[in-house]
Amino acid sequence: MSEQLSAQPTHTISKPHLLIGGITLVSILMGGLVYFIVFNQKPDISRFDIVKGESIYNNVCIACHVDGRFGAPKVGNHKDWAPRLAKGLDNLFHNAWQGLNAMPPKGGQTQLSEDEIKDIVAFMVSKSW
Ligand code: HEC
Secondary structure, eight states: OOOHHTOOOOOOOHHHHHHHHHHHHHHHHHHHHHHHHHHOOOOOOTTTTTHHHHHHHHHHHHHTTTTTTGGGGOTTHHHHHHHHHTTTTHHHHHHHHHHTTTTTTGOOTOOEEEEHHHHHHHHHHHTOO
16 A cells, blocks of 8 residues: 555656746735835825815815716725826826816816815825725
């Protein structure tokens, strides 16, 4: 009985294969980690007035950003915001200020100050993480 068992062919994995497999696995894990860090890092928005941002958002920006009108990134939808934020918070501020395609400059409210725009964008981002 024991003789029969030992006569079974054993499947051994060669060392080079193990090495390649290991390197591939580590690469995939590292890639996933980098992707996770780049796209999921919660931005530091502690210096902004989120409460004020929310109240202006509810009067102005909500018109398009609550349901993605004209292709606007939906507030509360992480997938909509992550790739945009990956270009930096300042880039979001800039585009909210200047406008971007169907997004009117300052959401169409030209009286809004730079600080107010930043507070609103910070609120929108905070809700989408
Ligand atoms: C008339 C509809 C509309 C209103 C009102 C509006 N947005 Fe937008 N917004 C859009 C659209 C559409 C996009 C997507 C533009 C694109 O990527 O082509 C967008 C994109 C953005 C982005 C992402 C920019 C980027 O770099 O990807 C920010 C930030 C933003 N809006 C902020 C605001 C703020 C703040 C307000 C209110 C002051 C506002 N929006 C009001 C339509 C609107």
